Amino acid sequence: xxxxxxxxxxxxGIVVAAINGNIEAVTTAALKGAQWAVDFALGLIAIxxxxxxxxxxxEEAGMVRILANMVKPLTGFLFxxxxxxxxxxxxxxxxxxxxxxxxxxxxxxxxxxxxxELQKLNRSDPKSASEAxxxxxxxxxxxxxxxxxxxxxxxxxAGSANPTEIVGTTxxxxxxxxxxxxxxDRILRGLFxxxxxx
Amino acid sequence: xxxxxxxxxxxxxxxxxxxxITVFAVIRKVNVYETFIQGAQxxxxxxxxxxxxxxxxxVAISVFRSSGAMDLFVKAVSPVTQFLGIPAxxxxxxxxxxxxxGGALGITAELIKTYGPDSFIGRLASTLQGSTDxxxxxxxxxxxxxxxxxxxxAVISGLSADLTGFIASVIVCNxxxx
Numbered sequence: 001x002x003x004x005x006x007x008x009x010x011x012x013g014i015v016v017a018a019i020n021g022n023i024e025a026v027t028t029a030a031l032k033g034a035q036w037a038v039d040f041a042l043g044l045i046a047i048x049x050x051x052x053x054x055x056x057x058x059e060e061a062g063m064v065r066i067l068a069n070m071v072k073p074l075t076g077f078l079f080x081x082x083x084x085x086x087x088x089x090x091x092x093x094x095x096x097x098x099x100x101x102x103x104x105x106x107x108x109x110x111x112x113x114x115x116x117e118l119q120k121l122n123r124s125d126p127k128s129a130s131e132a133x134x135x136x137x138x139x140x141x142x143x144x145x146x147x148x149x150x151x152x153x154x155x156x157x158a159g160s161a162n163p164t165e166i167v168g169t170t171x172x173x174x175x176x177x178x179x180x181x182x183x184x185d186r187i188l189r190g191l192f193x194x195x196x197x198x
Numbered sequence: 199x200x201x202x203x204x205x206x207x208x209x210x211x212x213x214x215x216x217x218x219i220t221v222f223a224v225i226r227k228v229n230v231y232e233t234f235i236q237g238a239q240x241x242x243x244x245x246x247x248x249x250x251x252x253x254x255x256x257v258a259i260s261v262f263r264s265s266g267a268m269d270l271f272v273k274a275v276s277p278v279t280q281f282l283g284i285p286a287x288x289x290x291x292x293x294x295x296x297x298x299x300g301g302a303l304g305i306t307a308e309l310i311k312t313y314g315p316d317s318f319i320g321r322l323a324s325t326l327q328g329s330t331d332x333x334x335x336x337x338x339x340x341x342x343x344x345x346x347x348x349x350x351x352a353v354i355s356g357l358s359a360d361l362t363g364f365i366a367s368v369i370v371c372n373x374x375x376x
Contacts, residue, residue: 001353009262017265025264033260037252041245049241054219056237057230061223101208112244112343119344128348137340137352141331142359146204148328154307155324160315166324169370173329177363184358188351
């Protein structure tokens with residue numbers, strides 16, 4: 001799936017640039033994209049090291065397990081393949097909480113820690129996404145944000161009379177998205193299990 | 199009132215988490231300093247592991263965008279969305295949003311500046327920006343960090359969430375702001 005999208009984006013990009021007589025844009029864009037990716041990854045080292053350190057302390061102290069136990073009823077329903085007091089659950093809950101509060105710098109490391117734990121539970125091919133990973137990412141990408149801080153910032157700068165009036169509509173739209181993500185994940189999981197799709 | 203409480207929670211969340219974890223670890227007699235370093239050691243390898251995945255994704259998105267192929271794609275889809283009553287102005291935002299966070303934010307800022315933050319387009323763009331996510335980026339980063347290259351159905355469920363967020367934004371803005 002992702003292979004098809006990747007090839008399609010790259011090839012149509014090159015063909016369109018050639019037709020438009022703008023072929024040199026391809027080279028610049030490719031290098032720019034690569035540079036951006038590396039810059040991002042390097043910036044990630046700092047927050048990853050920090051949160052991995054903190055999470056290790058929390059794990060050794062037994063806190064991640066306690067947290068995972070507290071949210072058992074909900075996570076048991078969403079992640080039937082993950083043991084209920086597994087550290088992955090603690091990281092998933094912390095990632096989603098950070099997302100809700102709009103704390104991007106904490107959400108990403110927590111999410112990557114959760115993925116690392118989920119990969120330990122991945123019984124099939126380690127290059128292939130597990131069911132729990134797919135559910136986690138469906139939740140993560142559609143997660144409710146209570147304060148869309150960046151947008152509110154732009155609105156204030158543009159001189160809005162009521163910069164926060166979009167909070168209600170945002171929460172409504174993102175709730176719909178989250179609901180659909182969970183339902184679609186369930187349906188696709190069932191289809192894949194029966195082997196109808198590859 | 200509610201907004202103030204949420205802002206407070208966001209401000210206090212991380213210091214509070216740090217405090218509670220450290221105190222708890224001391225009570226449980228964990229060697230906090232050594233354990234922290236042990237954990238932090240993996241920070242470098244985790245971040246570096248994502249590089250090939252991120253490079254691949256951003257090269258393709260960057261080429262797709264700057265070649266003008268994305269504009270063509272927007273033009274091709276616009277008859278369908280026009281038929282559904284979605285303003286043509288926000289369509290590029292809807293298509294950019296799952297691909298690139300920075301690109302989408304640029305379009306949102308541009309729309310708010312051009313049409314005004316309190317216009318219908320301005321409010322719709324703000325709602326769209328806040329209610330959808332950069333799905334491709336998140337998938338690439340998260341799967342990349344553990345070396346997964348076959349995403350199975352995660353792309354479909356992620357994109358269906360984005361599409362729902364887009365449609366729900368248009369509907370709710372039409373109901374509330376028109």
